[in-house]
Amino acid sequence: MDQAVDPRLQLSAPGARARTWLLALCIILPIVAAMFGVAIPVLRGQPLDLIAGNLALTLAITFAGAVLACFVLWRVMAWFMDRRSLVLAPGLLEVRSSFYRCRMPLADMKLDQARVVDLDEHTELKTTIKTNGFSIPGFHSGWFLLRNRRRTFVAIADGRRKLWVPGSGRHDLLLEPVDPAALLARLRELAAGSTRS
Numbered sequence: 001m002d003q004a005v006d007p008r009l010q011l012s013a014p015g016a017r018a019r020t021w022l023l024a025l026c027i028i029l030p031i032v033a034a035m036f037g038v039a040i041p042v043l044r045g046q047p048l049d050l051i052a053g054n055l056a057l058t059l060a061i062t063f064a065g066a067v068l069a070c071f072v073l074w075r076v077m078a079w080f081m082d083r084r085s086l087v088l089a090p091g092l093l094e095v096r097s098s099f100y101r102c103r104m105p106l107a108d109m110k111l112d113q114a115r116v117v118d119l120d121e122h123t124e125l126k127t128t129i130k131t132n133g134f135s136i137p138g139f140h141s142g143w144f145l146l147r148n149r150r151r152t153f154v155a156i157a158d159g160r161r162k163l164w165v166p167g168s169g170r171h172d173l174l175l176e177p178v179d180p181a182a183l184l185a186r187l188r189e190l191a192a193g194s195t196r197s
Contacts, residue, residue, distance in 0.1 A: 018138035
């Protein structure tokens with residue numbers, strides 16, 4: 001399998017919006033919840049199980065533990081969010097995005113119907129139900145049902161232009177390469193070459 005060397009064919013990187021949401025969900029929200037979990041009983045005067053009988057030590061260890069756990073979670077999730085690749089091989093397209101991978105033979109792609117779309121104009125291609133995926137505002141990765149009721153492997157970030165490739169088999173593809181038109185042209189070129197052979 002040859003890695004697509006043309007950077008225009010690779011998947012787009014997650015944007016600032018997705019990274020901000022990831023930070024908020026993995027670090028800020030859990031730390032605030034942990035602080036409230038300790039502060040509310042203290043403010044109500046309820047007894048706490050203190051470490052060495054010291055409230056300050058208990059609060060410091062709780063806060064430090066929450067920060068450490070949240071930071072590790074955030075780093076792992078950020079690493080997976082940045083894990084993306086698109087590999088073109090003779091007769092096959094392999095897409096990796098976060099935790100997920102999809103291989104689709106070129107013969108299963110309806111490339112004559114594939115097109116570059118703006119999801120604001122083609123709302124039937126927006127994701128509705130996440131069947132097995134990772135999704136935050138500005139980033140979707142994995143298996144989804146679209147509004148058109150088709151099971152689809154999705155690897156999109158926050159850009160406007162996506163590549164929709166319907167499949168003749170069990171699923172479609174909705175991808176966001178750096179240049180969707182260039183990827184579609186390359187897929188059509190490879191498919192034409194494989195039918196001539």
